[in-house]
Amino acid sequence: MQIPVRIYLDNCGYGETFYVNIEVQPSWNCYGYYYTATPNPAEDELVVSYQQEADGAVTEDTKAQQFEVTLYDEKGKAVRRGKNASKVNKVVLDTRTLPNGTYILHITDEKETIKRQNLIQHQ
Numbered sequence: 197m198q199i200p201v202r203i204y205l206d207n208c209g210y211g212e213t214f215y216v217n218i219e220v221q222p223s224w225n226c227y228g229y230y231y232t233a234t235p236n237p238a239e240d241e242l243v244v245s246y247q248q249e250a251d252g253a254v255t256e257d258t259k260a261q262q263f264e265v266t267l268y269d270e271k272g273k274a275v276r277r278g279k280n281a282s283k284v285n286k287v288v289l290d291t292r293t294l295p296n297g298t299y300i301l302h303i304t305d306e307k308e309t310i311k312r313q314n315l316i317q318h319q
Contacts, residue, residue, distance in 0.1 A: 233314055237316060237317035239292075239316075241291055242291050244288075244289070265287050298315055299313070300313060301313070
């Protein structure tokens with residue numbers, strides 16, 4: 197996403213407009229862990245990862261909490277599944293062969309299931 201920015205230059209008015217690129221990475225705080233699913237929209241792969249929160253800072257987790265992810269199509273059919281390996285804090289889902297559309301991502305750990313909408317959009 198690009199956002200136009202203009203800076204006010206004291207008594208001289210505004211300067212030239214320039215554009216800032218921003219990438220939004222949604223995250224969901226679950227019992228001290230932040231889950232992220234990027235990119236959204238996805239083209240070739242969707243990466244679901246978590247990091248542990250420590251004293252207001254987010255750090256990589258060295259204990260690798262177990263979690264599973266399932267991607268459902270608009271009809272509710274599971275089209276991709278994955279589970280993180282031992283001591284790995286992410287799952288990568290291959291989305292190359294999925295049709296463009298809206299999908300529902302379920303992230304399940306030992307405490308809960310988080311449901312989020314993700315888009316698949318091929319160029």
